[in-house]
Amino acid sequence: MPEDNVIKTRRLALISSRGTLDWAYPPFILASAAAAMGWEVGIFFTFYGLPLLKKDLTASISPAGNPAMPMKMPFGTTGFQNIDWKIPNFITNNLPGFDSVATSLMKKTFEKKGVASVGELRETCIDLDVRLIACQMTMDVFGFTKDEFIDGCEFAGAAAFLEYAADSDVNLMV
Amino acid sequence: MAEFKIDQTLDCTGLLCPMPIVKTSKTIKGMQVGEILQMTSTDAGSMPDIKAWARQTGHELLSAEQEDAEYKFVVKKTR
Secondary structure, three states: OOOOOOOOOOEEEEOOOOOOHHHHHHHHHHHHHHHHHEEEEEEOOOOOOOOOOEEEOOOOOOOOOOOOOOOOOOOOOOOOOOOOOOHHHHHHHHHHHHHHHHHHHHHHHHHHHOOOOOHHHHHHHHEEEEEEEEEEHHHHOOOOOOEOOOOEEEEEEEHHHHHHHOOEEEEOOO | OOOOOOOEEEEOOOOOOHHHHHHHHHHHHHHOOOOOEEEEOOOOOHHHHHHHHHHHHHHHEHHHEEEEEEEEEEEOOOO
């Protein structure tokens, strides 16, 4: 704590460009933690990260694209839950519905361990006045409309975000 | 643990990062300057996290102790 008891307000600028369930947690966790410490926080949602600002949160996970992802079961004894199931690639990549099973298992495992859901973390960010900035260019490219998005998010481009990031203390792309 | 006059308690047991500091921050906001909060958690990460949170916010961490799998923090609201 500074001697003079004056605390500088820090600023965190995040870029969220990956919208799978696993990559949905980090920006909202970092943002809510920083905001809880009194920091100003803004997150720029671009490319595949943009749908994380939609009213309907549909983020899912694909083990096929994440070979290092541990496969855990959210039920049974602790020993059973700690097993890392080595599921062969030909199943993770080809079995119809495997991604939705993996998504459901990941959500349940996280919830059971005491991690807030992505929706709850997003709500927390909104409560803590985190600026949620939607990339206008991505909106146009993917044909999204503003009414699909949650209230309170802003729409801006690279220059506006960079100006915000230039005055920040911490910049991360997560 | 030294004795403090606890004005409010907060139970964060079972919660993982970032909820213990988010809830601590929210509770502190609703308290008066000078009042003391006792927060309990089971998240091992909350030990370094609450220390960092206190440094960043300027609230005074009066005590941070581990008892078995539980962590107990006493924080005084300073501003």
